Amino acid sequence: MVADTYSRRKFLKTSAALTGGGLALVKAPYVFTKTPVTLKVMGTHVTLQEEIRQKAMADLGITLEFEAKGESELVQKATTHPDQFDLYEQWTDSIRTLWHAKVIQPIETERLTYWKEINDISRKGRITPSAPIGLGDAPYKILNVQNDGSLGANFTGQISFLPYVHNVDSFGYNTKVIPKGIPYETESWGWLLDPKYKGKVGIVNAPTIGLFDLALAAQARGLMSFGDMGNMTIEEIDKLFNILMELKKQKHFAGFWNTVPQSADFMTSGRMLLGSMFSPGISMANGSGTPVTYAAPKEGYRAWHGVMCLSSECQGSKKEAAYDYMNWWLSGWAGAFIARQGYYISNPERSRPLLSTTEWDYWYDGKATNQPLKGTDGRVSVPAGDIRTGGSYINRFSHVAIWNTVMENYEYSLDRWYEFLLA
Structure with a gap:
């Protein structure tokens, strides 16, 4: 050996x-x-x-x-x-x-x-x-x-x-129903908590990920602000969950997904019109015929x-x-x-x-593709003429608002997260 x-x-x-x-x-x-x-x-x-x-x-x-x-x-x-x-x-x-x-x-x-x-x-x-x-x-x-x-x-x-x-992650939205926004200008995390999407918002069931999606949304909507969103105080966590619990009582959320395939199913079935998504879920939804755009929020991405x-x-x-x-x-x-x-x-x-020159140009350089591109499942996930939302690798990673994080008060936020899910 x-x-x-x-x-x-x-x-x-x-x-x-x-x-x-x-x-x-x-x-x-x-x-x-x-x-x-x-x-x-x-x-x-x-x-x-x-x-x-x-x-x-x-x-x-x-x-x-x-x-x-x-x-x-x-x-x-x-x-x-x-x-x-x-x-x-x-x-x-x-x-x-x-x-x-x-x-x-x-x-x-x-x-x-x-x-x-x-x-x-x-x-x-x-x-x-x-x-x-x-x-x-x-x-x-x-x-x-x-x-x-x-x-x-x-x-x-x-x-x-x-x-x-x-x-870098954000949220996906169905452009059959929601008009396509302008990257870094009109697309906003605040859409997740907008009353006009009541009952059609899906969130990832992950306390170190979904928590920040919702915190970014609450701040974008002007519902609260944070001293340091990456390391929230007990008081800030409580205020955030009080807001979220009230929204849940109003049936604002369509559900909480656990896996990438489940997130794609939420979108393709119409259960949600917008919500937390990862890139493969976007690819799956588009490959199934549901036009989903991955937002480039003006507040910055969650990386x-x-x-x-x-x-x-x-x-x-x-x-x-x-x-x-x-x-x-x-x-x-x-x-x-x-x-x-x-x-x-x-x-x-x-x-x-x-990678083909076209694939590299699209995925890494943020250029328009002159031909349809297939995802890992062999289905077309990018139509000809499309430009990746948010642009190039460098541009996307030049707009990072926060990283997935385990905060000092993680255990407390975890308790509040499960309380939120079960409410």
Whole structure:
């Protein structure tokens, strides 16, 4: 096993040197361990997709078992049963909880083939020097394992998660019914709490995500303001939920969804006309024939960053395979695949050759597409002539209002969230 490990590392380093860190590794064969390995990956439907599983297994020669759940279920299971997963895929808002529970172990950057290619969104919290970092837990604040065991911004060679998939989120709305707004000018989070959409607003059932969608909406409507929305006080949390509870009594909300497919169903069935959505849900709805626009709110986006974490129980050949899988995710194919559902990868240039010029121009550069584009399900999700709402990668990440965050008063907000759901 030691020899196998040495050979694999030597192969990756040698290949990188021969290509000058270039793109040849995208198509280069991987060196497999002799002993068959099964990796258990727990996460969300966002990244745990069958096409990804099949491609990774074929490239790496390992067996992957995917277990996809909703956010609350994931965090609960991960923090109590680290022996039941090898890798955990979710978002940065789970990191503090997982780290404090000691269910994930540090990842060594020297074992990440493409570490030096990862861009400044992950490393420094902003895509350009002039872009806003945004409120809350920008990824770099909780990425690096500090010498005292805490998480912080200073690089140490050990990280709490692999930075990979990320995006900016907002809300989707059905343009058959709601007139299309102007990005960054008329589209507003306040639409979520507008009385004219009473009974047709859907919200994601995630206390570290839906909470901020609703806080942004309440502030945009002038119902309240926050000293620091990324770290609300008890008083601010209470005021926000008093507003939301009153709206729920008035039957303002159509429902609370738990998975991406469920959000798409809410929209295509007509249950909601607008609401919290993730990019794949938008793609699914459009692919099913329901015209849904992903808003570019004038107040700014709620941003998120995907995390891939290594279980504290993952050792030996499983740990070696886990590093292979992490490196595979940044080797090109996966980044191109998730681009077709509107997501970005932390080292996008490596995926660029695997996207058509038209796809790259649309998804990353914000240019109009001269032909229909298909999503990951093979259906047309982008009509010819369309321009991505919010524009280019740089433009979208230059309008970040807040990041998905676990606040200091998270436990209190969690209690209020469940009270809100059950009211």
